[in-house]
Amino acid sequence: MTPPQRQRRFPRAAPSPKPAEPARKKEGGGNPERLYVVAGPDGERADLDLVTLIVAGSPDPPPSATPEQAALLRLCAAPLSVAELSAYLSLPFGVVTVLLTDMLAAELVQARFPIVREALPDRSLLEAVMHGLQRL
Amino acid sequence: MDFKGSETIPGPRAEDQLPQTAQAAVKIVIVGGFGVGKTTMVGSVSEIKPLTTEETMTQAGVGVDDNFGSASKTATTVAMDFGRIKITDQLVLYLFGTPGQERFWFLWNGLFEGALGAVVLVDTRRLEVSFDVMGRLEERGVPFVVAVNSFPDAPRYPIADLRSALDLSERVPILECDVRRRASSRDVLMTLMRFLHSLAMTGSLT
Ligand SMILES: Nc1nc2c(ncn2[C@@H]2O[C@H](COP(=O)(O)OP(=O)(O)O)[C@@H](O)[C@H]2O)c(=O)[nH]1
Ligand SMILES: [Mg+2]
Numbered sequence: 001m002t003p004p005q006r007q008r009r010f011p012r013a014a015p016s017p018k019p020a021e022p023a024r025k026k027e028g029g030g031n032p033e034r035l036y037v038v039a040g041p042d043g044e045r046a047d048l049d050l051v052t053l054i055v056a057g058s059p060d061p062p063p064s065a066t067p068e069q070a071a072l073l074r075l076c077a078a079p080l081s082v083a084e085l086s087a088y089l090s091l092p093f094g095v096v097t098v099l100l101t102d103m104l105a106a107e108l109v110q111a112r113f114p115i116v117r118e119a120l121p122d123r124s125l126l127e128a129v130m131h132g133l134q135r136l
Numbered sequence: 137m138d139f140k141g142s143e144t145i146p147g148p149r150a151e152d153q154l155p156q157t158a159q160a161a162v163k164i165v166i167v168g169g170f171g172v173g174k175t176t177m178v179g180s181v182s183e184i185k186p187l188t189t190e191e192t193m194t195q196a197g198v199g200v201d202d203n204f205g206s207a208s209k210t211a212t213t214v215a216m217d218f219g220r221i222k223i224t225d226q227l228v229l230y231l232f233g234t235p236g237q238e239r240f241w242f243l244w245n246g247l248f249e250g251a252l253g254a255v256v257l258v259d260t261r262r263l264e265v266s267f268d269v270m271g272r273l274e275e276r277g278v279p280f281v282v283a284v285n286s287f288p289d290a291p292r293y294p295i296a297d298l299r300s301a302l303d304l305s306e307r308v309p310i311l312e313c314d315v316r317r318r319a320s321s322r323d324v325l326m327t328l329m330r331f332l333h334s335l336a337m338t339g340s341l342t
Binding site: 001002003004005006007008009010011012047048049050051052053055071074075078079080081083084086087088089092093094097112113114115116117120121122123125126127128129130131132133134136 | 145146147148153154155156158159160161162163181183187188189190191192218220221222223224227228229230232243244245246247249250251252253260263264267270271272274275276277278291293297298301302303304305318322325326329330332333335336337
């Protein structure tokens with residue numbers, strides 16, 4: 001019996017493995033990370049990835065917080081990804097990014113941006129992941 | 137939107153909380169056709185109970201195709217399972233089980249563009265359902281390995297035959313697995329990481 005036959009495809013002219021995102025490695029200086037905002041069909045949104053980690057500045061919501069904001073602050077007392085927030089809140093990912101856009105602007109939460117694939121992957125990062133998987 | 141009160145929302149269990157030192161996350165995407173074992177694989181390696189994130193497609197013409205009728209207000213909910221593995225106190229790995237149809241991918245910002253790499257899960261009873269997804273990954277320059285989830289009644293082909301049928305270069309790893317077993321799923325992820333590492337050494341995808 002022979003399996004069906006596929007035909008390989010090739011990278012398109014301009015592969016862009018880097019989404020527009022703030023420089024993550026800019027350490028030091030207590031400079032809060034700049035919030036980049038992208039214009040979407042329903043207004044402006046912070047450029048948040050599924051695995052951007054969100055941390056509450058303080059778990060106690062200000063009196064002005066909406067119920068959604070209060071719930072979100074409580075959830076990310078410890079760092080939590082946008083995907084996890086979406087799952088725990090039972091809200092679509094896009095709705096959570098809209099909520100977070102306001103909260104980032106109001107500095108109620110901070111974002112820790114993910115490490116994304118680059119043309120030349122960082123070998124020490126890959127080695128760290130391999131070590132972590134081996135412990136599983 | 138049916139929003140529950142803040143008090144009623146259970147968050148992560150205490151033992152599932154990430155340390156404050158968690159600085160950044162990376163992600164790997166597991167992609168394949170319906171029923172191929174994506175959810176099972178996420179569940180077998182995740183350290184937390186797998187979670188689901190949803191997104192709703194509402195616009196006409198944006199990914200909404202004949203499967204869902206042609207009405208302009210058609211809404212489709214697309215769900216994606218995911219799991220998590222803490223790598224170090226600073227680094228976290230997330231695994232996303234993603235539907236094979238590319239029209240869903242744009243719903244999640246940077247799902248593939250930002251991923252370290254992908255696992256294409258295939259079932260040899262219907263190998264052709266994974267052809268398109270492999271082509272899309274090739275076009276986008278996303279490195280992937282092919283994991284053959286072995287179902288008992290599925291035809292078994294020698295790896296060399298599969299490689300030739302899938303038209304994959306010698307470099308692209310192909311391996312058999314049983315995603316119900318954690319060790320087997322972990323091997324798949326390790327194979328992907330070693331492949332990425334070899335790409336980093338040679339600086340090229342081909
Ligand atoms: N025999 C066998 N069954 C499997 C295996 N992996 C998954 N299944 C079963 O196949 C079904 C579909 O798997 P699921 O993970 O939900 O597929 P998904 O649609 O890709 O998320 C489930 O009933 C699984 O228990 C496998 O390796 N061997
Ligand atoms: Mg599934």
